[in-house]
Amino acid sequence: MEGSHDVSEAIRQTRYERLVLFILASVQFITIVDFMIVMPLGPQLMRTLQINPTQFGLIVSSYTFAAGVGGIIASSLADRFARRTTFLALFAGFLLGTLGCGLAPTYHLLLVARVVTGAFGGVLGGIAMAIIGDVFPEERRGGATGTLMTGFALASVAGVPFGLVLGTNFGWHIPFVVLALGGVPILLLARLALPPLDAHIHDVQTNPLKSLVETFSHRNHLNAFALIVSLMIGSFTVFPYLSAYLVSNVGMTENQLPLIYIFGGALTLFAAPMVGRFSDRYGKRRVYRIVAPASAVMLFVVTHLPATHVAIAVVIFGALMVCNVGRMIPAMAIVTSSVRRERRGAFLSANSSVQHVASGIGAYLGGMIVVESSDGKLENFGTVGWIAAAATLATLWLVGRIEVASDIDPNAAPSAASLAIAAAAEASVDAGEALVGLSGEHPTLKKDASIVSPIE
Template identity: 30%
Template sequence: MPIAVYALTAGAFGIGTTEFVIMGLLLQVASDLQVSVAMTGLLISGYALGVFVGAPVLTLATRKLPRKQVLILLMAIFTLGNIACALAPSYGLLMAARIVTSLAHGTFFGVGSVVATSLVPEDKKASAIAVMFTGLTIATLLGVPAGAWLGLHFGWRATFWTIAVIGVIAMLVLARLVPADKGKVEVAPLRQEIATLADPQVLLGLTMTVLGFGGVFAVFTYIQPILVEITGFSQEAVSPILLLFGLGLIVGNMLGGKLADRNLPVALLATTATLAIVLFAMTATLRSPVAVTIFVGLIGAAAFATVAPLQMRVLDKAGPAGRNLASSLNIAAFNLGNAFGAWLGGVTIEHGPGLAAVTWVAALVPLASLVLAVISLRLDKRPQTALQTASCPQA
């Protein structure tokens, strides 16, 4: 794998850390800013919605710039946003700072996915995406538990100062290792790029992504309260358990990339079905410390096994003209799923059957994604059938 792909991994690590670290700081932030845990969970929703808005806007705004410059600019926005988080004196300003930070997220991963796939042969494209997303998984394995530990011992603001430093380092790595664009940047007409969004297959792919990760984050957003209040772990035990989630992400991410390179349709169906099964089965383990710890790792593996298949599905259906925008929008879709999942988990806790029911409610969401995947794959056969029918009168 080219070293430039690993440079993208460094940027993904920084972004992944700031996105997920708040989940290990829910109780500390809620206590310091005097808001409920459910309200603090909305900091994840706010970030995710910022990604959803920022991805298409920044992708279109920077479409004529060299991709390397775009990546460095996005990391600068990310770094400034984390400094603002560290300084935020109130819940409202912390939410605003999180949204500013999130604006760079979708475009970074979208443009980064296109850059990564352009550096490798056709049969390695999904694996290249998986390697870039390894930064996200390592962030969860190391960055999130480390951030939770920092928050517990030095205050949650220290965590965001540390992430800002990571952002500066990531900028330097990208500037050094990512190759500059060769020649003038080729840009498809704006109308043609936007027209990609009207393709039913692209829209189905984006919706599958929203639903798949909606289920994951309905559980993961509230993993700290689940482990502490239901299973009976101490707050100090949460960080080591999150290490298993991160390890699962790494294994699932690389496995999903390899499966997608071999057979994308099979990978899409198998990974989505596995995610629904794991979420549902976790319900029976919530009061068993050993079993629930194992399932935390399994959720990580099942969740990120879907990433490369979902991203490649959207890239394939978007075509060359809409690849940048569709790629960024799929990252936005991941985060819209995060926001939806955080909201769904909060509603289940405060207005539904309660914290113990979050896992089985969450399982229903990727199950809906699986149904859409089946529909989408059946639609793949229609153009061939139509072409054969159209050619009959000429025979």
């Protein structure tokens, strides 16, 4: 009877974990589409709002800057509240900001709405990773992170192309309105399905300013921040200029550009969960040290790509997207595990801020190097590729300097779920089945102590 009870608890726990991942991945999908859709809507925004490219650039960058500031503020406050409370407040604010974008009649009001959206949306990713850290033990965080990353793939495959269709046929306001309304059911589901996740609060005794100082002075935190900075520079020196390079230098047309996002997103959709499972099975550092060099090679190849057939360009871009997400999955799993539970919300909010600021630095650095020639082609893109590849290879050393803080108390009795836990959550989630399986109270998270253990 006891064994049957343990198995029943394990199945219930697995359904619960799948529901959590479904909620987090859905929010990830909405926030990424909201961030990405602005860029391809650029021509329409500049035409209808009668703004110049510099003003349009401010619309894009205002989100990133607001996200950076929001992350700093959240890092001093996040661990003083239950994860569910923080998550719901941030997501509600994000949806209101997105709706404001859809209703904005002028450039300045749209700019204000993007600032609000970025301030809330930029922190959501960090809180989502904190929830992953609270719900999933370290040995299964890679798989959970891989499933969460499917939100990025789905955004590329379906979200952005569908948003472009809506924007082209019905006006640029409509994609934002649809995103805001589509997020309301997820907000309600999160309110009903997520437990409080407040086991960390009893450990929080410092004031916000002291918490902020401690977050940015801890050696392990600084090593994790350094890893994230190198990863973002390795990406954003290249990615903002890839579309222009593929059109002006490689020979693709603007109408063919959606193909690279659809193909790359489709590959990532299948690859992300696999990389997550491999990270848990073979060790996160080991998988990272395999994928990161491949990513460096692809960054070099794509930035030196000559005029070629569209199919070749699509395949190379797809391989780059897989490598990029493939390195982020074990890296984020390691970063999430590098901090003790009672500091996790503050740290991951700060990490979100660091990530956005580093992305802006990378994009600015790339813009300083890349120039447009008289015939419209981009020059010095190969130099940017060398810098991106070098930054990526530097992470092979940085990833070895991060220790993993485990939330496992060696003196505590194992829970029933941990004795017979089922397979890690998969990318395809049946929310209805998960809700049926949750007939009552949520699985309880123990207030375990934290110890430092070596990473695999």
